[in-house]
Amino acid sequence: MEKPAKAPKAAAPAKKKAAAKPKKADAAATAASSRESTRKLRQGLVVSNKMEKTVVVKIERRVQHPLYGKIVLRTERFKAHDETNMCDVGDLVELMETRPLSREKRFRVTQILEKVK
Secondary structure, three states: OOOOOOOOOOOOOOOOOOOOOOOHHHHHHHHHHHHOOOOOOOEEEEEEEEEOOOOEEEEEEEOOOOOOOOOOEEEEEEEEEEOOOOOOOOEEEEEOOOOOOOEEEEEEEEEEEEOOO
């Protein structure tokens, strides 16, 4: 049994040229913005500043109970790096995730949103 002859293939259409590469400045800006967006930002209340260049920040979040549906508060305490020792107990601060700075410090204070009076 002979196989039927295949029809000749038509010429493939010409490929389009790739778009021009972005300039280095644009690529650097894009890389920096994509890198920044992956770091977590949190807001919380300073509960302790007794250590040098370290503060303990309490972050509360509201979550719905999986079975009963009630909204409950979940509290986490993070140790954060405070380079200038400007934070006082009661300040509202913004934290940014960073590389491990010590055994427990994984955040740093980026700004003080509200000073205690």
